[in-house]
Amino acid sequence: MRTCLKSSACLSADYHSVQNIFITGAAGFIGSSLVDRLLAEGKSVVGWDNFSTGQERFIAEARQHANFKFILGDNLDLDALTAAMKGCDTVFHLAANADVRFGLNHPKKDLEQNTIATFNVLEAMRANGIKRIAFSSTGSVYGEATVIPTPEDAPFPIQTSLYATSKLAGEGLIHSYCEGYGFEAYVFRFVSILGERYTHGHVFDFYQQLTEHPDFLRVLGDGTQRKSYLYVQDCLSAMLHVINAGLALKAKHRVEVFNLGTDHYVQVNDSIGYICKALGLKPRLEYTGGERGWVGDNPFIFLETKKVRATGWKPELTIEQGIGRTLRWLQANQWVYEKRK
Amino acid sequence: MRTCLKSSACLSADYHSVQNIFITGAAGFIGSSLVDRLLAEGKSVVGWDNFSTGQERFIAEARQHANFKFILGDNLDLDALTAAMKGCDTVFHLAANADVRFGLNHPKKDLEQNTIATFNVLEAMRANGIKRIAFSSTGSVYGEATVIPTPEDAPFPIQTSLYATSKLAGEGLIHSYCEGYGFEAYVFRFVSILGERYTHGHVFDFYQQLTEHPDFLRVLGDGTQRKSYLYVQDCLSAMLHVINAGLALKAKHRVEVFNLGTDHYVQVNDSIGYICKALGLKPRLEYTGGERGWVGDNPFIFLETKKVRATGWKPELTIEQGIGRTLRWLQANQWVYEKRK
Numbered sequence: 001m002r003t004c005l006k007s008s009a010c011l012s013a014d015y016h017s018v019q020n021i022f023i024t025g026a027a028g029f030i031g032s033s034l035v036d037r038l039l040a041e042g043k044s045v046v047g048w049d050n051f052s053t054g055q056e057r058f059i060a061e062a063r064q065h066a067n068f069k070f071i072l073g074d075n076l077d078l079d080a081l082t083a084a085m086k087g088c089d090t091v092f093h094l095a096a097n098a099d100v101r102f103g104l105n106h107p108k109k110d111l112e113q114n115t116i117a118t119f120n121v122l123e124a125m126r127a128n129g130i131k132r133i134a135f136s137s138t139g140s141v142y143g144e145a146t147v148i149p150t151p152e153d154a155p156f157p158i159q160t161s162l163y164a165t166s167k168l169a170g171e172g173l174i175h176s177y178c179e180g181y182g183f184e185a186y187v188f189r190f191v192s193i194l195g196e197r198y199t200h201g202h203v204f205d206f207y208q209q210l211t212e213h214p215d216f217l218r219v220l221g222d223g224t225q226r227k228s229y230l231y232v233q234d235c236l237s238a239m240l241h242v243i244n245a246g247l248a249l250k251a252k253h254r255v256e257v258f259n260l261g262t263d264h265y266v267q268v269n270d271s272i273g274y275i276c277k278a279l280g281l282k283p284r285l286e287y288t289g290g291e292r293g294w295v296g297d298n299p300f301i302f303l304e305t306k307k308v309r310a311t312g313w314k315p316e317l318t319i320e321q322g323i324g325r326t327l328r329w330l331q332a333n334q335w336v337y338e339k340r341k
Numbered sequence: 342m343r344t345c346l347k348s349s350a351c352l353s354a355d356y357h358s359v360q361n362i363f364i365t366g367a368a369g370f371i372g373s374s375l376v377d378r379l380l381a382e383g384k385s386v387v388g389w390d391n392f393s394t395g396q397e398r399f400i401a402e403a404r405q406h407a408n409f410k411f412i413l414g415d416n417l418d419l420d421a422l423t424a425a426m427k428g429c430d431t432v433f434h435l436a437a438n439a440d441v442r443f444g445l446n447h448p449k450k451d452l453e454q455n456t457i458a459t460f461n462v463l464e465a466m467r468a469n470g471i472k473r474i475a476f477s478s479t480g481s482v483y484g485e486a487t488v489i490p491t492p493e494d495a496p497f498p499i500q501t502s503l504y505a506t507s508k509l510a511g512e513g514l515i516h517s518y519c520e521g522y523g524f525e526a527y528v529f530r531f532v533s534i535l536g537e538r539y540t541h542g543h544v545f546d547f548y549q550q551l552t553e554h555p556d557f558l559r560v561l562g563d564g565t566q567r568k569s570y571l572y573v574q575d576c577l578s579a580m581l582h583v584i585n586a587g588l589a590l591k592a593k594h595r596v597e598v599f600n601l602g603t604d605h606y607v608q609v610n611d612s613i614g615y616i617c618k619a620l621g622l623k624p625r626l627e628y629t630g631g632e633r634g635w636v637g638d639n640p641f642i643f644l645e646t647k648k649v650r651a652t653g654w655k656p657e658l659t660i661e662q663g664i665g666r667t668l669r670w671l672q673a674n675q676w677v678y679e680k681r682k
Contacts, residue, residue: 103517103521107460107463107521108460111457116452116457119448119449119452123448142497153487153496153497155495156483156494156496156497158516158594159514159517159520160516160520160594161520161521162517165510165513165514165516165517166513168509168510169456169507169510169513172500172505172506172507172509172510173503175484175506176500176502176503176506179500179501179636180448180502180503180637295520296517
């Protein structure tokens with residue numbers, strides 16, 4: 001382990017205590033990107049994944065690294081999870097069922113893989129004496145927000161999806177563990193994240209369609225849905241920035257909640273424009289109609305990010321740039337479509 | 342079944358569709374009181390309870406009624422729950438682990454008995470085509486509220502107890518079932534409820550202590566905690582009033598959330614005064630100290646109840662009167678202390 005050099009890199013007394021890091025969902029889109037970032041920073045990382053949506057190829061390079069250990073396992077197996085976490089000081093809990101759109105087809109999935117899984121992560125931490133956790137929550141917890149851009153202390157919302165409900169339950173469990181067991185928590189409410197290793201979402205679907213039939217694109221809803229996106233490396237920078245600063249230690253309940261997003265949003269139609277321009281295509285557009293893409297879809301998601309910006313972080317890429325990087329990666333990695341079939 | 346007489350009792354087209362009612366926690370404090378109220382109104386009631394805290398004596402009279410059927414069962418047994426609910430049109434989901442104070446001793450209890458149990462209730466309803474649900478949530482979901490009196494749309498709070506977290510998860514599941522499956526839901530965020538059949542809480546504890554040692558009372562915290570209470574029959578009147586009016590059917594997401602409480606609060610010290618006056622005692626008071634009675638205790642709970650009052654309901658009893666009724670019932674029913682040992 002490195003010792004603290006009292007340099008400007010030492011953002012807080014706690015910085016170097018984030019050294020042995022456990023990541024759930026380590027083979028996933030965001031998780032595997034975090035693995036690589038942390039290894040590059042000289043941290044030791046234990047990756048945990050059940051490969052339900054994670055990809056072996058995403059951690060192939062990390063597996064060559066001396067400071068990385070991968071353990072195959074499922075968050076519903078509390079005993080194995082507890083054993084795997086031994087010796088770590090910080091947990092990034094990123095594993096989740098992120099299939100928002102089809103939640104109603106299998107309502108138990110969000111409960112098990114998000115709510116109960118988060119409970120197990122917290123219990124495994126408690127058994128190991130690990131108290132620092134970072135959690136990937138979602139801007140969907142605001143439901144159909146009445147205040148836009150939506151701040152962290154928006155009016156108490158009505159939940160509109162099983163996914164957001166299960167994430168909010170996870171947040172509450174984490175808050176309670178801070179209050180009751182002295183945990184230190186960083187809860188991040190993400191907009192949609194995109195970038196390299198992105199394996200589901202509208203860019204994924206649109207690119208797939210345009211590969212199969214370049215002259216035609218089917219769009220869920222009426223195309224006017226307004227959404228916000230964040231590039232994965234900007235997302236990771238934000239998380240690492242606030243954790244390294246130990247901000248939760250100064251918070252009343254030892255928990256800090258941050259919205260993560262850009263300071264702008266785009267319409268689905270804008271996004272289609274960026275994608276078609278990048279691909280040099282002019283497909284005929286067919287809309288399924290209605291202001292929502294599916295039951296529980298939120299026609300306008302735009303998070304207020306003043307709180308995280310006030311800590312000194314800001315994103316490097318615009319939404320259009322993020323979509324561009326995502327497309328280039330999908331073009332170079334078409335194998336992900338085979339894997340998802 | 343009665344037919345609608347188009348009288349003033351017909352508050353809405355839906356009124357008489359609330360006819361065959363399933364109650365979870367039917368042998369509990371609030372549940373058994375509701376059973377009696379509904380039977381008196383001519384409804385048919387199926388009671389469901391696992392007797393974990395419910396009492397056989399609370400439903401002894403109801404059991405003599407032709408319109409009441411009791412089924413012994415646990416909410417974690419989804420198959421039995423689904424079978425039990427058959428033929429009902431409305432569910433009052435009142436069963437819960439309500440042991441807020443000791444939640445940290447057994448964190449899994451709230452998850453199982455509140456969150457997972459609520460999921461099972463919803464799944465059993467879905468299997469039976471039942472869409473109307475009333476749910477007993479809690480003012481604790483506001484955490485340590487920054488706005489007092491706290492309205493239903495208070496700023497999005499940090500959760501401070503496993504109990505409130507599990508209830509909020511239950512709320513979210515219910516909201517999602519309204520959005521996704523067309524359910525109609527009434528969510529009630531209670532202050533502490535007291536009255537006949539009350540079997541846990543500060544009046545219960547104080548009366549027990551004063552029975553054992555009339556000259557001495559041990560008080561958790563410093564006695565300045567400010568709390569709000571509601572008499573059980575007022576609580577039931579509020580729930581039945583808004584459900585009979587079918588208010589959720591007019592709501593954007595087919596769910597209405599109501600705070601239930603009185604328009605005043607008392608300090609723990611005030612409550613001690615009422616209790617001692619009623620019992621004719623002047624005990625020596627010993628405070629454990631601190632502004633909280635226990636970890637996660639909220640030093641000030643006072644809910645804004647304008648929303649439910651605007652529907653035409655108001656409570657009949659003050660907090661002092663409610664405490665008086667509670668005490669008289671405890672004096673006449675000391676067997677509940679034996680049962681709780």
